[in-house]
Amino acid sequence: MSPPPVRVALAAAVRTLPRAAGLAYEPKFDGHRMVVLRTEEDVVLQARSGRIVTGAFPDLAAAARQLPAGTVLDGEVVVWHAGRTDFALVQRRAAAANAARAAVLAQSLPASYAAFDVLELAGVDVRGRPYERRRALLVDLLLPLGPPLQPVPMTTDPELAETWYETLPASGIEGLVVKRLDQPYPAGRRAWRKLRHTNVRDAAVIGYTGTPRRPLALVLVLPGEEDEAPLVSSPLSEVLRTELAAALAERGPAPAGGGGAGGATVTAIGLGEVPFRLLDPPLAAEVRHSSVRHPPPEVLRLRTDL
Structure with missing residues (x-):
């Protein structure tokens, strides 16, 4: 034990x-x-x-x-x-x-x-x-x-x-x-x-790309930016995918119209408009980034303590 x-x-x-x-x-x-x-x-x-x-x-x-x-x-x-x-x-x-x-x-x-x-x-x-x-x-x-x-x-x-x-x-x-x-x-x-010393901050996770069992990236809002437009993170590590999938499973089934095919979209660097699944209420994540638009924010960890 x-x-x-x-x-x-x-x-x-x-x-x-x-x-x-x-x-x-x-x-x-x-x-x-x-x-x-x-x-x-x-x-x-x-x-x-x-x-x-x-x-x-x-x-x-x-x-x-x-x-x-x-x-x-x-x-x-x-x-x-x-x-x-x-x-x-x-x-x-x-x-x-x-x-x-x-x-x-x-x-x-x-x-x-x-x-x-x-x-x-x-x-x-x-x-x-x-x-x-x-x-x-x-x-x-x-x-x-x-x-x-x-x-x-x-x-x-x-x-x-x-x-x-x-x-x-x-x-x-x-x-x-x-x-x-x-x-x-x-x-x-x-x-x-x-x-x-690094550009590390907490961000609001308003959604994710991929599926509930296999999330691929997070859709983030970085507080304090001028337009606070949603950004797509760099691909999640295997550890973070597993952790996020577990957190999503605890929430239960997503509500109807919660994103994915035919749902919300966001502009991703190098990919254009991509669909994503909305999270309500949002989660929080700690991210590292060097600029608002390029390269995409790197997700360091989910902030389950917030």
Whole structure:
């Protein structure tokens, strides 16, 4: 039996680097949020949504068996390629459909775990302790083990943090996460702050192309644009297709006239007018884009927490 899902801490976006006494700064890696649970029996790897993804990352599960039983870590799984983290390769790892495929990918695309917090250690719940103390416990725990389980870098120097912010994007780092040194672990709350370097934002998902069982792309409205005209995203990864299909199944049958053949249409880059199925009420998604029209927005994840 798997342990109950762990509620992870969240971060609120800021536009400028916070500067004050008692703050800590960490690089924000471009990967998948993951909780590592070392139980008495084995290892469980949990995605932010609560979904169990142990089977897709056998290399990380094997490494985590070195942890003492009763230990829970919070962090980001990344895949390094050509000197930088590659989000698309993490998506490929997460999409492994069976054990054989997962084992092959673990060899060709080995994952790393960038741990940024410890919630339990050897059966002791440490979420109520200050971040500064949890950080020390995390470093003492992971440094002797070495890769692929590693603590993220941290500094209390805002000047060094600003240097990281300006120079690390070439390595695939999205930005910074800022925490208070005296802060307990804020499970389920947006008590951390994040400063992102990339054009990442939340968008309204008003529909999708494809079928309910096989969605292909999202139809999005990006808040704040002048006309807020719907855009078609780049094709969804296999992981996101599966996640969206599950969300659509939970909603039940679409209402009559809900798009598809003879329904709503939207202009897609390079394709012209394409039909899509409307979503009422809309969903939310986190997307990355470099401009409004070209290339199309890349969907990073569904925002099921909104």
